[in-house]
Amino acid sequence: MAPPLSLADRILRIRVDPHSDEVIARGGDPEAHSILQRSGFVPVVRLHDHYHRLPTGLEKNEEVRLASRAVARLSAVGYRVDHDPSFAATAPIPHDLTLGAQINNLARRIREAEDSDEVAAVLTELTATHDGILTAVGEVLTAGADFHQDLGQPADPHYANRLRHLVSRLEAITFEVSGTRNDLADRHAAHPHRTPCPQEVAPTEREASAVCPCPPAPTPVPRPPTTVPTGRRR
Numbered sequence: 001m002a003p004p005l006s007l008a009d010r011i012l013r014i015r016v017d018p019h020s021d022e023v024i025a026r027g028g029d030p031e032a033h034s035i036l037q038r039s040g041f042v043p044v045v046r047l048h049d050h051y052h053r054l055p056t057g058l059e060k061n062e063e064v065r066l067a068s069r070a071v072a073r074l075s076a077v078g079y080r081v082d083h084d085p086s087f088a089a090t091a092p093i094p095h096d097l098t099l100g101a102q103i104n105n106l107a108r109r110i111r112e113a114e115d116s117d118e119v120a121a122v123l124t125e126l127t128a129t130h131d132g133i134l135t136a137v138g139e140v141l142t143a144g145a146d147f148h149q150d151l152g153q154p155a156d157p158h159y160a161n162r163l164r165h166l167v168s169r170l171e172a173i174t175f176e177v178s179g180t181r182n183d184l185a186d187r188h189a190a191h192p193h194r195t196p197c198p199q200e201v202a203p204t205e206r207e208a209s210a211v212c213p214c215p216p217a218p219t220p221v222p223r224p225p226t227t228v229p230t231g232r233r234r
Helices: 030-038 060-076 099-112 116-127 133-149 156-187
Strands: 011-016 023-027 042-046 049-053 080-083
Touching (some): 030 042, 030 060, 116 133, 116 156
Parallel strands (some): 011 080
Antiparallel strands (some): 011 023
């Protein structure tokens, strides 16, 4: 379980930086950062600093539009936003369930699964040949590579080749996950730590202190910290 968030994580500041004249957002938790990115902001990570900024080269009215949209989306889910007056939200924007959040529900289903058939069904959503999630991600990366190929800058073919390289690695990941899914589909096994506890003691049990035959739950493995990509600077 993730540690509880402090009140400070629910407060953000979106203002024009007086030194760079950029629209910069500071503060917030990972959910707020995701909303900022979906509102057009670019994450910037430095050695002793972490913030979000709007892309370079925007017209002033476009900066106001994007910043106002971010304020509206953040306010809709309960964040307090200190912002320039020109960034005031003109209308509330509902916060719909994102594609990433829908996929993350698959992880929740696996964590709650009681047998291998349930997990195999979830992994099928990842590995289905025609319209699985991993196949769709490969299509998105391929489309991005095709877009970069002839965009006009000398480095663009390099970016296109890197995306195509990632597609080849994704194909290897899909192959491995498919093997795991197929193995689980054949096992039909209940997970020993997740099956409902019968609350019964075997009739052959000699110890009066015995409560149930369930094995102890394993110690949870800590998750590695999430890294945030660094945006390009002009």
